[in-house]
Amino acid sequence: MMDERKQRILQAIIDDYISSAEPVGSRTIARKYDLGVSPATIRNEMADLEMLGYLEQIHTSSGRIPSSKGYRFYVDGLLPQQPLSDKEKVLIDKWYQARVKRIEEVFQETARIISRVTKNVSLVLAPQLTQAAFRCLQFLPLDARRAIAVLMTDAGFVENKIIAIPSGAAFEDFQRMARVINQCLAGQTLDAIHPDTLQRIRDEIMDEELYEAALEVIYRSLDTEKKERLYLGGTTQLLNQPEFHDVEKVKEILLMLEEEQLLKDILHAHLGEGLSVTIGCENKYSGIQDCSIVTATYHLDGELLGTIAVLGPTRMEYGKAMTLLGYMNNHLADIIKKFRW
Template identity: 35%
Template structure:
């Protein structure tokens, strides 16, 4: 790969057209195709010269001598950053998104999953969603419920809904009144706070005041910990079978590598989650990572579009679309952004105030 010479207008147009055409056809693009299908005003020989220079500069590559050119990572990157024209949602997509969220669940986990289904259906790729971070949720309510002398239930509610619930078994008998008093004390102490402000120490303090047993204290601690940070990352993915339609995944090894990533939620989470930190402060803008930019060999022929979405000022989640590098970036960015916006609005609507 040589020096990246600044692209003159014609080179830029040729590069953009090659990317566009390759995305559409999945076939290497030759000089003749370009002159025939697009009005370039010059002959194919000229295009050949230009394409040779674009290849020397690292924007295009040639699969083999007698084939046309396909974009390199750098070619896609330039296309996405500078050449492509932004698209907006079509009326139809817009309507489908609106309709979907009109009937969406109030339950966070369900919403997340439903959203990936919607987005994978619209985009024809694999869609992923990470639930909004919970640290900024407002504490709403905690209730310890007496089920029997040796069992109870604890429920923590935040502005995002039921954030933790668990059944507890105790080794010593517990009285219902004690649980009620503790619930009341916790509620009055924590009311108005944001979840990230409530640490184990705060729980301990309240429990100590009321003389709660260590068993009860531990249960409350665990519930609050789970409310802030669930055991497993809250993530959903769907539409893996869409990838089968893409010619680049007809190679079984690549397909297997990707399916493995999707089934292992942890790696999937890691793949997307850096967006949570990077973009936390910045404006919620779509972000595209192409091929090797994903820093995963299995994904070197993939691209990912990520869009953070806001849950009021109460947390940040991420939507993502994963597909072949040869993806319609403009449309997918519009889809992801539009869906993220509607998702944010929906979450706002179902927020507990």
């Protein structure tokens, strides 16, 4: 049914379509790819492949284009190996070294790299603070009525917030409280602080108002940060793709790219799946049914940190996207480690 030759032809058609963006005909395949058969034979095979659902035809007497099912088969078995060249790896390294000074910049630059290499839109979902472990909380005096609370996490994030000192409380009380909190929360993940721990803190602080103020710091700091950050890269790359020569299509997808929550949801759907490819109509969201998404989740010491992804037309260089994401996956852990204490 799907013999060796059919596969080779399917592969040739998809390869050709990916690079040309034009419906491909039997003669083209016969000429460019050395399959040792005539166009007529290829035509027969193409008709079969269409019957099987791997190819589509815009109209009779046009060439064939791959269907989502076709791409799926291609991605699952026919992908040409194209490992990252050493030169590319070095370039990526240099890029990070030159541009990343602080952990927050890692993600933006990662997005840049991915979109540059793949010539498509990239998405990077940065780790949630809530998954990070509490490191320490400190208060700094500002004036008689205010202090700055600085919260640090294991992942290297530092978050600060100006808070009011409750009337009657001295700054020393804050110092004492900080000691208590640091003792109790050391190493805990922020989104799952046990009620018992909170109770212990409360007991030790022995001042309701102070306790409330401290909690507010932790929770508000957590609140502003807990929505993980999404970084986008290369949105203008879309405009180079012939499938987006129509402004309406561009508008549709650019508007979608502005809906941060939607994008996060899409990435979340693949969280923890390792390297995953979603092709065309496999996408649940109607705006991107002629796009594909390649996602990869990255880890650090076994802990799930976030997701990186490539979004492009179904006619995408899957091999390149997948090898790149695979590489960045590992690399990202190393980079982040540098900022970890």
